[in-house]
Amino acid sequence: MAINVVWFKRDLRLSDHEPLKAAISTGRPTLLWFNFEPWLVNDPHYDERHWRFIVESIRDINRKLKAYNTQIYVTYGDTVEQLQIWHQQFSIESLYSHQEVGLLNTFDRDKQVASWCRQHHVNWFESPTGAVQRGLNSRQQWQKHWYETMKAPLATPDLARIQPVKAVSVDYRTLPKSWFERRPSFQYGGPAAAWATLNSFLEQRGRAYHYSISQPIRAQHHCSRLSPYLAWGNLSLRECYQATVDKRRETGWKRPLNAFLSRLHWHCHFIQKFESETAMQHAPLNRAYENYPYRSDTQVEQHLKAWQQGKTGYPMVDAAMRCLLQTGYINFRMRALLVSFLCHYLHIHWQYATTHLAALFLDFEPGIHYPQIQMQAGIIGTNTIRMYNPEKQAIEKDPTGAYIDQWVPELAELPLEIKHAPYRITPMEAQMYGFKLGEDYPSPIVDVDDYRPIARDTLYRIKKSVAGTKEAQRILKRHVVSR
Structure with missing residues (x-):
């Protein structure tokens, strides 16, 4: 048959x-x-x-x-x-x-x-997946297409009409046992969990979305937490969009949900960028950065390992990496911090971030992953180059120290100002709190001013060069959304 x-x-x-x-x-x-x-x-x-x-x-x-x-x-x-x-x-x-x-x-x-x-x-x-268009060479009318796709009727299969075919599945006992072990620290997969997560966001959690997204401890609750469900297709972007638009009509929801809807738009925007230029997996989108002089000294491997394990000596960086290792989730700002720290403060090649973070992100989506890492590394040449100071981020985004307490518990008993920057502890304070920097918690593997000035000057020099400017114009012409 x-x-x-x-x-x-x-x-x-x-x-x-x-x-x-x-x-x-x-x-x-x-x-x-x-x-x-x-x-x-x-x-x-x-x-x-x-x-x-x-x-x-x-x-x-x-x-x-x-x-x-x-x-x-x-x-x-x-x-x-x-x-x-x-x-x-x-x-x-x-x-x-x-x-x-x-x-x-x-x-x-x-x-x-x-x-x-x-x-x-x-x-x-x-x-098509979402509003992504295969073989697209320009963004002419792309935004119009996106909205038309999101507003179109759902493609609802009539499951009652399905004519089953009986076949044989793999014996699950031959697959790794770890694939079947429940891990409570990770979000559970499946459409039922996806809809429960979306509904809880639209019923209450999302009210504080717009002013919680940058603070990791608040983001754990008030962000949508839908990214793994969208990445693996437990929920379509169109379903998410239409449910959100319906909710926005209710009093008090317009501001947070407008902020959320803008990020749903970014979802397809970045995937479209990757779809149109898949070479981003191996090379900078802006070709002027292909020969960027990253470090190649003997300490690179040691510093990379410390970053991967959450043992850099910078509490906010380490908290973000340890949280990611244990849960598969961190908010957007912490993702940006991790990439910025690796590329700007350690001056290590952005490619070392790609597979390590992909393997940890439960919501790994290739089309978002590569454009975002290159953007946060500052090698696109069309965006503001952002270098996230780890101490400043700790003070601003974890003002109570709750996130650091949760993921860097060896600092939990220290006063807030020391918790944010334990490398500033005085000998008297160290004696008072029974804390030994370098033993109880790592000393910083680099000083923030060791490589940051080098990275800043090099990135801006390439960005302003003839080649960098020409490439930026090419990128903008191809990827700027027109109506």
């Missing part, structure tokens, strides 16, 4: 799902499929926290699909080889999926799938 295959990737939901809707509407038997690919599982951008989130998402979806006598069938192996197996077993008429704005290796895989489909006369129908 001829069948459809719906290939789930970063779209792990049953609602507002154009490929699923289209496949069901044909009336043809439809197989729902997710494939774990060994080369992607082993890619340094990913960590078990991502695969656990995916497993949680699939299990949640399958609980709902049970009522329709079907499920998402899970396999582990090469995607083209698995398609060949399905084709030999059932004869695939059409393959349905969303376009994936992923890493270069997933794009190469998609080209292999496209080749296989042509060779075997299988129709492959790819639906």
Whole structure:
């Protein structure tokens, strides 16, 4: 019998799902499929926290699909080889999926799938992801397209009409046990958790959104916390947008929700930038920065390791990294601080941030990740270069010291002013509080003025150079949104 295959990737939901809707509407038997690919599982951008989130998402979806006598069938192996197996077993008429704005290796895989489909006369129908447009060379009318997409009716599959295909899933016992272990410090995957999170944000948590987003301790509660659900497709951006617009009509919600809606717009903006210039994965968007003179001395590895472990001697930097290691989440300002500290205060190449942070961010989204890291590293050349002073950020964004207390507990008993900058402790204070800098907490691995002036002068010199200016003009022409 001829069948459809719906290939789930970063779209792990049953609602507002154009490929699923289209496949069901044909009336043809439809197989729902997710494939774990060994080369992607082993890619340094990913960590078990991502695969656990995916497993949680699939299990949640399958609980709902049970009522329709079907499920998402899970396999582990090469995607083209698995398609060949399905084709030999059932004869695939059409393959349905969303376009994936992923890493270069997933794009190469998609080209292999496209080749296989042509060779075997299988129709492959790819639906856009959000408002991202494949092959776009300019932003002419992009904003209009974005709003039209967000306001369009949801693509609601009629699950009652699905014609199930019975297949065989991988034996879950052959997958790593850690993928199935509940980790309470991480957000739980799946559409049910996504909707619960969105509803709690729109019912109460979001009221303080606009003045809480920069403070990490407040952001944990008042930010939407939807990013992993959007990254893995438990919730579509359009569903989130429309629910937010509906809520904005209520008294008292306009200001915080306007701020939130602007960030939903940024979501597609950055992914579109990456989609249009995927070389950002390996090279600066602004080519004038390709030969930026980062450090190459013998201490680079030691300093990088201290940054990765949250042992730099700067409490706010260390708190952010330790929180990320343990929960997969930090707010936007702390993400910017981590990248700025690595690139500006340690003067270490921005590429060292990419895979390390990607593997830690539960909401790792390639299309947002690379443009953001390059922007925070100051190598785009079209934005203000921001160098976040770690002590100033501690004082302003953690005024009570609660965030530092939570993630750097070795400083919890110190007075606030020392907690923010333990490297300023006097010998008398150290004796009074029984605290030994360098033993109880690391001494700063660098002085803030060791590399910051070098980074500042070099970044601005390149930005103002003929090559830097020319590249900035090219970038603005291609990526500035026009109506």
